[in-house]
Each structure stands twice: as C-alpha cells, then as structure tokens.
Amino acid sequence: MHELDDEPLWDVLEEHLDEAEFLWESWEQSLVAPNYTLEEVASGVESRLYAHLDGLVIGDAPAAERLLVPALESDEPTRVSAAAAALLLGPVDSALDTLFTVLQDLPEQRPALVRAFACTDHAGLLPRLRATLSDVDEALVAAAAEALVFRHEPLGEALSVLLASDDPAARCLGLQALPGEPEAAGQVRAIQAGLADDDPGVVDAAIAAGLVLAPAPTWTRVRARAEEPGGAFAMLLLALRDQAGDRAALLAALADAARRPAAIYALGHVGAPDLVDACLEWLEDAEAGPLVGEMMQALTGIDLDDAGVTATVEEEALEHTPEHDLPRPDPLPTMQWWLRQRSRFEDGQRYLQGEPRARAEVVEALTSGPMRRRSALLLDLQLRAPRGVLLRLQTRAPTARQQRELVELRRLLGAG
Known part of the structure; x- marks a missing residue:
C-alpha cells in the first residue's frame, strides 16, 4: 500500500508537461507582443508557466526519467525547452549530463535546448557551457556561445573561432558578443569585415556592434543598408538617429510597397x-x-x-x-x-506616449510600455549613452532578470 501511495500521479504530471509546452510558446509570444507589458507578462503567462514547471520539479527523478528525458526528443521545440527547463530547475543530479548529451547527439534539438539554457538558472550550467567552448565541434561551440552571450558572459578565445567561421550564423554570434567582451575596443577590424560581409545578417550584426565600438564607419554602412532588401534594422536606426536627411530617406521608402511596412514601423519611433x-x-x-x-x-x-x-x-x-x-x-x-x-x-x-520625447520618457516606456517596442527603445537609449557605456537588457529573458537589469540600466543613465 505504501508503494502505491508513493507512486506519482502520472496524469497530473503529464498535464503539467502539456501545459508547460503550451505556455512556453505563449510566453515567447508575449515577450514581443504589442498588447503586453512587462508586469503583465510576469503576473500572467510567465507565472502560469513556472507553476507548471514547478509541478514537474516536484515529480523528482521518476518524472524526469519517464516524462522529461523522453520529451527532449520531441518534434515540438517548446516541449523540448519546457522539459529542459524543468530538468535544470529540478534536483536530479544527472540533469546536466543528460542535457549536454542531447545537445551533442541531436543537432536538431539544439535551438530549443539553447533557449532553455539561456533562460534557466542552474549552479553547474555556466561552467559546463564554458567548457563546451573548447569543443572541437564548431556547431557545439556556437550553441554554448549563444546561451552565454544571452547571459552577457564573455566568450574568451572562442570569440575568434566564431568570427573566422565559414558559417554566417556563427559570425553573427561573434559580432553580437563583441561589445560585451573585455578587449572589445581592439576588435574594430572584425566589425569592418562584418560591415563588408556578403551575408545581410552578418552586416546587421556588425552594424549593431559598430554602433557601440566604431560609430563612424558604421553609420556610413547603415545609410546604404537601409536601401537594400531586408534593411529594416538599418531603417529603424535612421529613425532613432533622426538627423538631417534621415526622415527624407524613410519617407521615400513609403513609395516602395515591399519596404513600406518597415518604413512605417521605423517612422513610428520618431x-x-x-x-x-x-x-x-x-x-x-x-x-x-x-x-x-x-x-x-x-x-x-x-x-x-x-x-x-x-x-x-x-x-x-x-x-x-x-x-x-x-x-x-x-x-x-x-x-x-x-x-x-x-x-x-x-x-x-x-x-x-503623449509627452515630449526625452530620456526619462524612453526609460519609462522601456519599463512599462508594450513589449513589442522595447528592443527599439533600448537601442534608442544606447545610441545616446555616453561613449563606452554598454546598456544591457535582454528583452526576451525571464521578467525577474529583466527587472534586475532595468535597475542597473537606470543607475547607469542616472534615471533613478
């Protein structure tokens, strides 16, 4: 009778996993939604998501073995992310070994695992990710680096591996990491190479890094990039800068049906x-x-x-x-x-928001405005930050982390 009492309620645990899968997707959408604020995400979908993850954690080793580990091979990325997060949050000692085995053996699961690594805390996770940076498999290095960059962790020697990669995605990742690296000021050549890259995604990543580390050549490339297919990011930058000629360039783009939506979105930030x-x-x-x-x-x-x-x-x-x-x-x-x-x-x-636009209003909108517009508001603040000051806020991170980063951002800006 005692053994039956200890048997987990499998139907309840399976429901927790199903709900965590659904809510993980809803949470991802809420982080970029125009109809949610940070507080609404925290008190709504994110709170419900973590309640179901906690329910899986309570299931301990039996739930991990019977439900969570098999779920890591699911065809649904949100189910993989939810299962990986529950494993990281739980008490099972072998969780990290299991997750990194899947990371190595099942390349198709890496994006979902990396997302869980980026958003979930575990005492042994960062050391394990750093150790993976020295792996001979460049794809594994890139996976570990992606999670570390999201956490604002330096990449060290792995940075040069990514910047020299034949894979455009790896080069993008290296450029994204640059502004936060201890020796970032010495990487201007990498930015210049990125600005001249054949891959548009690499160019955009180089532009983002160059705005912090090498503004002069970067702005020259921004103006040209805004005229190219897929130049939405550059158009947004012109709108945020709002210097002579920038508005005219964006207004001219309204005549092009293919570029019009990006132009309107950019102009909306003026x-x-x-x-x-x-x-x-x-x-x-x-x-x-x-x-x-x-x-x-x-x-x-x-x-x-x-x-x-x-x-x-x-x-x-x-x-x-x-x-x-x-x-x-x-x-x-x-x-x-x-x-x-x-x-x-x-x-x-x-x-x-109905008031003359100034830094205080931008900080307030970043704190309590629509989630969809927050990454552009952060970019606006970065463009106007003192030289050498890097503003760090992961707008797709769990809300508790975002709140901590907002406190530091306000301190750096003297915004109270």
Whole structure:
C-alpha cells in the first residue's frame, strides 16, 4: 500500500508537461507582443508557466526519467525547452549530463535546448557551457556561445573561432558578443569585415556592434543598408538617429510597397505628428494599417481600442507574428479621431506616449510600455549613452532578470 501511495500521479504530471509546452510558446509570444507589458507578462503567462514547471520539479527523478528525458526528443521545440527547463530547475543530479548529451547527439534539438539554457538558472550550467567552448565541434561551440552571450558572459578565445567561421550564423554570434567582451575596443577590424560581409545578417550584426565600438564607419554602412532588401534594422536606426536627411530617406521608402511596412514601423519611433500625417493614406492597407495605428498609439499614448476606432477582423494566419496582435484601425473613424488629436501636437517636436520625447520618457516606456517596442527603445537609449557605456537588457529573458537589469540600466543613465 505504501508503494502505491508513493507512486506519482502520472496524469497530473503529464498535464503539467502539456501545459508547460503550451505556455512556453505563449510566453515567447508575449515577450514581443504589442498588447503586453512587462508586469503583465510576469503576473500572467510567465507565472502560469513556472507553476507548471514547478509541478514537474516536484515529480523528482521518476518524472524526469519517464516524462522529461523522453520529451527532449520531441518534434515540438517548446516541449523540448519546457522539459529542459524543468530538468535544470529540478534536483536530479544527472540533469546536466543528460542535457549536454542531447545537445551533442541531436543537432536538431539544439535551438530549443539553447533557449532553455539561456533562460534557466542552474549552479553547474555556466561552467559546463564554458567548457563546451573548447569543443572541437564548431556547431557545439556556437550553441554554448549563444546561451552565454544571452547571459552577457564573455566568450574568451572562442570569440575568434566564431568570427573566422565559414558559417554566417556563427559570425553573427561573434559580432553580437563583441561589445560585451573585455578587449572589445581592439576588435574594430572584425566589425569592418562584418560591415563588408556578403551575408545581410552578418552586416546587421556588425552594424549593431559598430554602433557601440566604431560609430563612424558604421553609420556610413547603415545609410546604404537601409536601401537594400531586408534593411529594416538599418531603417529603424535612421529613425532613432533622426538627423538631417534621415526622415527624407524613410519617407521615400513609403513609395516602395515591399519596404513600406518597415518604413512605417521605423517612422513610428520618431514620434513626429507630421510623419503620422504622411502615413494616413495607408490606413486601409491590411499590412500597413495596423502599423500606422501603432504609430498613433505610441505618439498619443491613447489605445485605439479604448478610443473606439478599431475594426474586428477575423483571419487565420499560418504563423503568428507580433503584428497580428496589433489593433486594426477602422480607416475613416481613425482618421477623424487623429484629426481631433492633431492640434495637441506641434510640428518639430517628438513625442512618446503623449509627452515630449526625452530620456526619462524612453526609460519609462522601456519599463512599462508594450513589449513589442522595447528592443527599439533600448537601442534608442544606447545610441545616446555616453561613449563606452554598454546598456544591457535582454528583452526576451525571464521578467525577474529583466527587472534586475532595468535597475542597473537606470543607475547607469542616472534615471533613478
């Protein structure tokens, strides 16, 4: 009878795993969603996710052996990430050995495992990741490096391996790591090589690093990159910089249907009322209309749903994106609403959430604004930070870590 009492409630544990898989995906979406704030993520989907992970941890070794370890071979990445996180959070001594065996033997599972490594704390995880940096398998080195870079950990000698790799993804990773490396100032050549790379992703990674370490040549490349296919990141940078000619370059991109959505999104980060005026003609466009609405919300601080100017659109997408969570403006009522609001905002002034845009407002929006816009706000602050100051905030990390990093960011900026 005693043995039966000790037998885990397998149906309950299986439900915990199923729910953790579902909620992991929902959590990932919430981290970049326009309709969530950091506090709402923390108290909502993330809290529920960790409740189910805790339920799996309580299952101890039997749950690990029967449910979690087999789940590491699942075809569903979110199930792999959830199972790996539960193993890392649990008391099973062999968890790290098991996870790193899967990391080595099942390359197709690496992205999901790396995501769990990046987001879950375990006493032995960082030493194990650092040891993997010396592996002869470059793909394993890159996997370990990705998790370490996400945690703002230096890569040491592995950095040169990544920068010299034939794999564009590895070169991207090396460039992403550069600003946080102790000897970053001596890596200008690596940035220059990245700016001239044939792979657009590598160029974008070099631009991101160059903004911190080598601004002069980087900005020259940004302007050219903004004209190229897939130049959305460069367009956003021009909008955030907002120097002479930058707005004109972005306004010119509105005439190109392929570049228009990225241009509207970028212009929405300027916060200038005349730029809203310039985008009104695309309110009826299925793709561009919600981006124009987002621009209005960011400038005025008023939710379009609350203003009663949105339309209900029922459509099924094959793949969910953050844009699907944007409200869809009803064109005529939205235009009329904007014309009523327009007199509150002066030409020549930039606004954020209804107030003149300044660093304090950007920090506040980074803290309590929509999740979707926070990475751009962080970039805005970085562009204006003192030379040599690196602002670190992982906007796709668990919220407790983000809150700690926000405290340090405010300290560096003197924002209280």
